Amino acid sequence: MITLKINGLDVSVEKGTTILEAAEFIGFPIPTLCHMDGLTPYGACRLCVVEIGEGKKAKLVSSCTYPVEEGLKVRTSSKRVVRARRMVIELLLASCPQSKTIQDIASTYGVRTQRFKQEYDDCILCGRCVRMCEEQMMAKAIGFQNRGEKRSIGTPFDTKSDVCRLCGGCMYVCPVCELRCTYNQPEKAICGGCANLFAPCVEKDNFDDMMCYMNPCVACEIPKE
């Protein structure tokens, strides 16, 4: 057993547990995105950052990949952690503003401003689908390809895979494509927040309830009959 301090409380956990699991065990929630029970930790999204150590040596680590150490001092929502997390959220939001999952995390953390250009990508490269396909479905039909800017997920040679059984597991675990904001097609809208309320740019007060992050403003984009 290893004893560590999380937010000042002593926790004893098995050797090999991650900080994330230890924190969940004692009841401190840590937001995650690329982490999923049953899949190996990957540490891609950095949403689960926590601060470890003290004073000058304190540093930010991703809790989902960091194994507990004896006497470790962890802070799960110090000022520094929250700042870093909000930055991560802002960046995720810029790459996939349509993802309802990401929008919700953003509203939880009260992210109001968006300093980065929205890219409208449909993938944040969290690798959940890749791990799902390999570890749970034992297929290995999809994987990462290229690198840097061009990194993407797909089947080899972008053709129909021989090993894919069309189980749909990859789509099921995707945090971006499962719930998509369909903004300017209100008939298909899943939350409809923007359609039901006045435009946030006009009625600033409503913004608090809506937490919509689309840019250009969705309410303005909705075709009016």
Added chain:
Amino acid sequence: MKSTGKKKKRTVISDEPDNCTEEDVKEADILAIVRKHDGARGGLIAMLEGIQQKYGYLPENALRILSNATGRSLVDIYGVATFYRSFTLHPRGKHLVTACLGTACHVRAAPRIVEELEQQLGIKASETTPDRNFTLETVNCLGACALGPVVVIDGHYFSKVKTAGIKKLIEEARNGFPDEKMLEREFAFPVEASCPQCHHSLMDAGNIIEGYPSIRVDISAGEKSGWLRLVSLYGSRGFESEHELPVGESVAFFCPHCKARIAGTTLCTECEATMAGIRIGEGALLQICERRGCDGCRLELDAVKSQV
């Protein structure tokens, strides 16, 4: 790193059968490569390199065969093959033109160079001309930023390239680069040798070795004595001799004119044999190891010496 990379590319180009298509991929060839690298464990990159060497690129079929033979999933292999810039999934042209778009080259108008290359070749970056002659690629820094903008054609580096010179470069590449360019690349250059004692020239214009006038000295080794002619190309090891010189044997060098021993000032740093000293041009002493088969040599500039 740089020079080996270059060489590899060259061999790839010469090995490449001109119209290699997907059908030409033979299962046996791939299996041979797998066996060579003990495909069961590791060595994926080495195997991919082997395939690329053989076909000039990584054909889809070859990767599928590789996947079956090694039991690795195609996804993993494809991931590695697309990760590294040196692998290509499409056949490359006979000549590979690489333009640097790194920061330093970028600010020196590399984008315009690339544009010009694209225009001259009629293709976009990372494409191959329909006649399979040229492939244009861009890279992000070749580590020669001070020389930017840098363009590399078939392993020849061109520095401070101007848009006006592109046409000529491509023409030159099409006709194959002249040989001196290659020699320059290997850091070999012809030298003028003379005796350090009597300053008499040692050049022997009547005897040409490897295309250059030779350097003639007298040698003696034990009982034997005779002449020795060296290639007057700094960096080359070629020579001719009156007697058989077994590898490892040391000989003494003498001037054929003043008959003085032309000994160097130090012992060879490689094998500690004696070195011979030959004057090169106006102000340098070239010391070469007197033992056959040893590559030890040392060039001293007088200017540097007097300063010290």
